[in-house]
Amino acid sequence: MAAKAKTKTVFFCKECGNESAKWMGQCPACHSWNTMVEQEVSASAPKKASARGIGYEAAVPVALSEISLTEEDRVCTGIGELDRVLGGGVVPGSMILVGGDPGIGKSTLLLQACKALSERGQAVLYISGEESLKQIRMRAERLGTFGDGIRLLCETDLTAIGAILKKEKPDIVVIDSIQTMYNEDVTGTPGSVSQVRESTAVLLQLSKTLGISVFIVGHVTKEGTVAGPRILEHMVDTVLYFEGDRHASYRILRGVKNRFGSTNEIGVFEMRGEGLQEVRNPSEYLLNGRPENASGTVTACTMEGTRPLLLEVQALVCQTSFGLPRRQSSGADLNRINLLMAVLEKRLGLHLGSCDAYVNIAGGMRIVEPAVDLAIAMAVVSSFLNVPVNDKLLAFGEVGLSGEVRGVNMVEQRVNEAAKLGYGICVLPKVNAERIGKVKGLRIIAVESVRDAIALIKK
Ligand code: TYD
Numbered sequence: 001m002a003a004k005a006k007t008k009t010v011f012f013c014k015e016c017g018n019e020s021a022k023w024m025g026q027c028p029a030c031h032s033w034n035t036m037v038e039q040e041v042s043a044s045a046p047k048k049a050s051a052r053g054i055g056y057e058a059a060v061p062v063a064l065s066e067i068s069l070t071e072e073d074r075v076c077t078g079i080g081e082l083d084r085v086l087g088g089g090v091v092p093g094s095m096i097l098v099g100g101d102p103g104i105g106k107s108t109l110l111l112q113a114c115k116a117l118s119e120r121g122q123a124v125l126y127i128s129g130e131e132s133l134k135q136i137r138m139r140a141e142r143l144g145t146f147g148d149g150i151r152l153l154c155e156t157d158l159t160a161i162g163a164i165l166k167k168e169k170p171d172i173v174v175i176d177s178i179q180t181m182y183n184e185d186v187t188g189t190p191g192s193v194s195q196v197r198e199s200t201a202v203l204l205q206l207s208k209t210l211g212i213s214v215f216i217v218g219h220v221t222k223e224g225t226v227a228g229p230r231i232l233e234h235m236v237d238t239v240l241y242f243e244g245d246r247h248a249s250y251r252i253l254r255g256v257k258n259r260f261g262s263t264n265e266i267g268v269f270e271m272r273g274e275g276l277q278e279v280r281n282p283s284e285y286l287l288n289g290r291p292e293n294a295s296g297t298v299t300a301c302t303m304e305g306t307r308p309l310l311l312e313v314q315a316l317v318c319q320t321s322f323g324l325p326r327r328q329s330s331g332a333d334l335n336r337i338n339l340l341m342a343v344l345e346k347r348l349g350l351h352l353g354s355c356d357a358y359v360n361i362a363g364g365m366r367i368v369e370p371a372v373d374l375a376i377a378m379a380v381v382s383s384f385l386n387v388p389v390n391d392k393l394l395a396f397g398e399v400g401l402s403g404e405v406r407g408v409n410m411v412e413q414r415v416n417e418a419a420k421l422g423y424g425i426c427v428l429p430k431v432n433a434e435r436i437g438k439v440k441g442l443r444i445i446a447v448e449s450v451r452d453a454i455a456l457i458k459k
């Protein structure tokens with residue numbers, strides 16, 4: 001009988017995977033606090049997969065110009081919203097990490113992607129370490145009829161998975177989830193930092209040498225406990241985050257890293273009884289249920305990648321009952337709101353200092369783009385004065401500290417989206433107005449300062 005392998009204790013950082021022999025309060029690599037976790041690893045230091053490099057055979061240098069590239073290399077999934085985030089389709093031999101909270105719909109999305117890819121002649125292998133074959137079949141029943149091109153495997157041992165991949169050579173593999181995978185070269189329970197990191201390294205090798213596209217599912221918990229997939233972000237080619245309120249039905253797939261396309265693209269889906277449905281026109285979806293003739297609501301336009309999104313900015317401003325006014329925000333940056341309110345107070349002489357303010361981006365979207373500043377400022381003033389803003393008015397522009405309205409990018413797309421959705425008035429920065437010609441059915445109001453924009457409310 002083989003002697004039990006000796007183990008030693010090392011510490012890993014949960015955030016970046018940095019390894020250390022002793023515990024430290026702050027990780028020296030990523031400087032985050034209290035992220036070091038203790039872990040047993042084999043003392044004989046097995047040859048780590050990540051140390052072996054990508055290829056199995058010794059690599060030979062090649063001239064850069066000799067490497068051929070063809071556009072048709074990408075495989076479209078046929079799910080438009082997913083293709084958009086991937087940058088046009090799946091690149092063979094790439095690794096894609098799909099992260100998100102448990103229960104958000106990662107398995108559903110990937111099973112639907114597998115269905116679509118298998119219908120396009122791709123050989124798909126779906127490897128689950130979380131659910132039984134029956135459970136996957138039950139989910140598949142809700143999603144429609146599946147062809148023969150998709151095969152299922154319930155396995156968590158990476159050595160066995162490696163052998164199957166080498167034998168079957170599928171085109172697409174889904175690993176659901178990386179937290180359940182187990183590599184016997186490494187000690188530690190599945191889901192621990194060392195296991196997750198090494199398992200990904202092994203999959204990366206297999207993916208690059210066999211030319212298989214691998215989708216990896218990773219759970220992120222709120223506290224980032226054990227090994228969140230964050231440490232994998234630098235190892236994979238593409239990182240997608242699937243987010244949304246579990247209680248609301250829409251879901252957003254966000255690209256945060258993409259070696260083969262642009263990031264910041266989003267795909268919008270709706271979770272229905274029969275799986276995820278694409279939302280082709282998210283603006284319409286987000287503006288659904290907008291109150292008419294109410295004060296404190298203004299439509300803004302933000303860009304998500306190359307796509308304009310119209311959304312409703314709501315504000316509620318009322319006299320504070322306590323000495324210290326309360327400011328709260330959901331979906332927008334609170335510091336930005338405090339700054340805008342200070343600008344309105346100083347430049348327009350509005351007494352907002354003694355008011356509570358609540359700002360909400362309807363639909364649960366999170367916006368960081370400064371282009372929503374103007375809409376937030378207008379919503380705050382509209383609520384403060386209790387005067388509704390025209391329902392058919394849309395505003396965008398960045399507000400500076402002297403109250404000036406600064407230009408934003410991709411103005412044409414924003415204006416066209418407004419016209420498409422039937423808006424009648426578009427308030428935008430003066431510097432941008434020159435480049436915009438006449439748009440049918442849309443009155444363009446160019447403003448230089450936030451004062452000009454606020455004047456529109458008082459009328
Ligand atoms: P799931 O894909 O299992 O989430 P994850 O893999 O991210 O943990 O999906 C979870 C939820 O989606 C579950 O609560 C049920 C719901 N759901 C639907 O509403 N409609 C459907 O067609 C399917 C398959 C799931």
Ligand code: MG
Pocket residue numbers: 106107108130176
């Ligand atoms: Mg799942």
